[in-house]
Amino acid sequence: xxxxxxxxxxxxxxxxxxxxxxxxxxxxxxxxxxxxxxxxxxxxxxxxxxxxxxxxxxxxxxxxxxxxxxxxxxxxxxxxxxxxxxxxxxxxxxxxxxxxxxxxxxxxxxxxxxxxxxxxxxxxxxxxxxxxxxxxxxxxxxxxxxxxxxxxxxxxxxxxxxxxxxxxxxxxxxxxxxxxxxxxxxxxxxxxxxxxxxxxxxxxxxxxxxxxxxxxxxxxxxxxxxxxxxxxxxxxxxxxxxxxxxxxxxxxxxxxxxxxxxxxxxxxxxxxxxxxxxxxxxxxxxxxxxxxxxxxxxxxxxxxxxxxxxxxxxxxxxxxxxxxxxxxxxxxxxxxxxxxxxxxxxxxxxxxxxxxxxxxxxxxxxxxxxxxxxxxxxxxxxxxxxxxxxxxxxxxxxxxxxxxxxxxxxxxxxxxxxx
Ligand SMILES: [Zn+2]
Numbered sequence: 408x409x410x411x412x413x414x415x416x417x418x419x420x421x422x423x424x425x426x427x428x429x430x431x432x433x434x435x436x437x438x439x440x441x442x443x444x445x446x447x448x449x450x451x452x453x454x455x456x457x458x459x460x461x462x463x464x465x466x467x468x469x470x471x472x473x474x475x476x477x478x479x480x481x482x483x484x485x486x487x488x489x490x491x492x493x494x495x496x497x498x499x500x501x502x503x504x505x506x507x508x509x510x511x512x513x514x515x516x517x518x519x520x521x522x523x524x525x526x527x528x529x530x531x532x533x534x535x536x537x538x539x540x541x542x543x544x545x546x547x548x549x550x551x552x553x554x555x556x557x558x559x560x561x562x563x564x565x566x567x568x569x570x571x572x573x574x575x576x577x578x579x580x581x582x583x584x585x586x587x588x589x590x591x592x593x594x595x596x597x598x599x600x601x602x603x604x605x606x607x608x609x610x611x612x613x614x615x616x617x618x619x620x621x622x623x624x625x626x627x628x629x630x631x632x633x634x635x636x637x638x639x640x641x642x643x644x645x646x647x648x649x650x651x652x653x654x655x656x657x658x659x660x661x662x663x664x665x666x667x668x669x670x671x672x673x674x675x676x677x678x679x680x681x682x683x684x685x686x687x688x689x690x691x692x693x694x695x696x697x698x699x700x701x702x703x704x705x706x707x708x709x710x711x712x713x714x715x716x717x718x719x720x721x722x723x724x725x726x727x728x729x730x731x732x733x734x735x736x737x738x739x740x741x742x743x744x745x746x747x748x749x750x751x752x753x754x755x756x757x758x759x760x761x762x763x764x765x766x767x768x769x770x771x772x773x774x775x776x777x778x779x780x781x782x783x784x785x786x787x788x789x790x791x792x793x794x795x796x797x798x799x800x801x802x803x804x805x806x807x808x809x810x811x812x813x814x815x816x817x818x819x820x821x822x823x824x825x826x
Pocket of ligand 1 (some may be wrong): 495506507540602
């Protein structure tokens with residue numbers, strides 16, 4: 408295969424241009440960030456810009472019922488299933504320029520490079536940009552790809568609402584992206600996604616790219632802890648049923664579980680901890696708290712969930728009057744990526760002399776949904792500042808972006824000849 412490389416300046420200028428859409432001044436960071444919440448006016452503007460670039464490249468565009476954008480480039484053999492690659496255009500409310508954007512604009516740069524070289528692949532190619540990957544507005548992440556691959560029914564997705572009661576179906580219509588293509592039809596030969604790592608591993612180890620092996624398991628729970636609200640001064644300690652204390656104990660226990668090493672590489676976070684009534688001189692009678700657990704090992708995750716359940720029972724037995732209700736709000740097992748894609752990524756990185764390692768994805772990605780219907784895999788680009796992401800400080804430089812998209816180019820070409 409002839410050696411080809413992307414045009415890094417061109418990729419960089421497109422990243423900068425898309426980064427202007429939804430740009431805002433972040434007061435906490437005192438930096439310019441990106442806010443393109445799913446199905447907002449900014450998301451629409453970002454989508455419009457991306458679709459215009461797709462048209463310039465001569466791609467044929469199709470929008471499905473959940474608003475996913477597909478841009479197709481013909482292969483030599485139209486009877487073969489395509490190689491799909493892409494990511495998402497939406498962002499969190501306080502995001503950066505690279506999360507999602509690198510995968511979509513990198514995919515377009517791959518197509519541009521092939522166009523310039525006059526190269527037609529054997530399999531058709533499809534660039535995908537998927538709806539509401541972040542889940543910040545409507546509460547369900549990877550929504551577009553989950554509907555596209557059949558995990559979430561379309562009507563259920565349409566009915567999801569944001570804080571203002573606006574639903575996905577109506578918002579898709581409003582921004583002009585409620586397409587006609589039926590969902591859950593596309594079955595690509597393979598799916599590849601390039602994404603910023605969003606963590607410190609690659610940058611700390613001085614590596615050029617990451618070969619993603621899997622997405623770790625996720626377990627979310629909401630805890631409703633009910634005790635007894637009473638006067639902070641007049642209630643003797645022995646009479647108290649303090650829901651705030653119970654929440655604190657559970658949080659500490661989670662950290663002890665993590666530190667024990669008994670549950671594999673468990674990560675645990677109590678990201679919400681809301682006491683009621685929330686007064687300085689009132690013992691909290693109720694606490695709403697959340698537990699986010701991640702684990703690259705399914706068995707370790709199951710044992711961690713059981714251990715948390717047992718500890719909660721113990722707490723209730725120890726404290727009369729304390730009740731703790733545990734509600735599971737999300738749960739996915741480990742999603743392994745296909746060895747075929749992993750070794751293609753690794754081989755491409757090695758051939759280019761780029762240092763790399765295998766690592767798992769700490770966050771969720773569209774690729775994990777596509778992994779349910781085809782061979783899927785991911786390439787990680789390192790990020791500065793310990794790979795900070797979902798933050799205006801998020802930054803991967805021209806080389807970091809360019810290296811990872813060169814690998815994407817090689818992997819896509821390789822998979823497109825895999826017949
Ligand atoms: Zn992302």
